[in-house]
Ligand SMILES: Nc1ncnc2c1ncn2[C@@H]1O[C@H](COP(=O)(O)OP(=O)(O)OP(=O)(O)O)[C@@H](O)[C@H]1O
């Protein structure tokens with residue numbers, strides 16, 4: 001039997017993720033048998049040029065047409081480049097780029113052709129991770145939770161812990177590592193918390209021509225507008241019982257709520273909205289976790305981290321505090337999930353995506 005299919009045999013898997021912030025492709029190697037993480041390996045980052053970013057941005061929210069075709073070409077070429085220089089890789093996990101996500105109505109669209117990538121790299125590729133979950137009634141996201149469960153085991157945790165990813169959108173995984181497997185009822189509850197950096201990035205771009213609020217410098221000088229924050233929290237999304245997921249632009253009208261405010265107050269208020277979404281999320285968790293481990297770019301924003309520390313009643317710290325790499329966790333997640341798919345182990349379950357039953361979502365393509 002092909003090694004990538006062989007249960008229990010550790011392999012070197014390379015994962016690639018292109019996230020909602022459209023900054024570039026993260027790539028990372030892990031060694032795993034699809035159950036335990038044995039070792040984290042090397043990683044890399046291939047940024048998109050401004051021109052590439054514009055092509056991808058023009059396709060966001062679209063399901064087909066010339067914009068989608070152009071974005072697909074950019075994604076494909078960037079990944080072939082980003083993944084070319086890793087040695088002894090036995091399997092690749094290729095998330096692709098989410099262009100549109102409406103699981104209940106139209107489905108979910110991650111562009112990038114894993115068959116072509118397998119051919120280009122000469123290595124088997126797992127791709128299209130989200131469609132099977134959506135077809136079985138799931139949200140198709142978030143998918144990192146099964147990896148977070150493995151991380152909690154890797155970290156020898158024996159009490160509930162939460163992983164919080166602050167990307168364009170935020171997502172949280174409540175992990176109870178006392179269970180043996182991630183798909184056992186109670187082992188995992190995961191969902192998107194709300195917008196994280198996306199509305200703030202959009203504001204910074206529109207008002208100041210900057211791609212993000214580096215170090216929270218702008219927000220730090222402002223005051224939070226409590227009226228706007230209240231309107232935000234009245235959004236039905238927050239009361240909805242999880243699992244639940246979001247598209248990057250689902251909350252893009254939030255910018256209008258801060259339209260009359262100064263740059264600093266608007267930035268402070270959007271930052272507070274990201275933190276408030278997480279605080280709301282904690283109410284949905286079965287119990288308070290012992291700690292919240294923060295990954296994704298938002299952990300580098302001290303204003304956001306401070307707001308989280310104030311509003312959550314447990315320690316909040318970046319994953320670096322426990323020896324993980326918060327820039328690479330998502331790429332590592334898709335390396336790990338690829339091995340699970342190849343071995344027909346589930347990658348989502350009712351507690352993570354609301355799917356009817358645990359499912360191994362993804363297509364495995366071999367080079368010819
Ligand atoms: N030094 C910093 N100060 C403040 N914010 C930062 C800093 N570095 C990164 N960020 C924020 O983090 C964002 C990138 O986060 P990340 O790379 O986790 O997003 P992503 O993986 O594309 O998103 P997603 O997880 O939603 O797919 C940036 O767009 C910015 O808003």
Ligand SMILES: CC(=O)N[C@H]1[C@@H]2OC[C@@H](O2)[C@@H](O)[C@@H]1O[C@H](C)C(=O)O
Nearest residue numbers: 098101141142143144167169171330
């Ligand atoms: C549809 C989609 O691509 N969703 C992303 C996005 O970015 C963060 C959040 O929204 C999460 O739901 C997901 O990504 C991570 C990697 C996940 O699936 O766990």
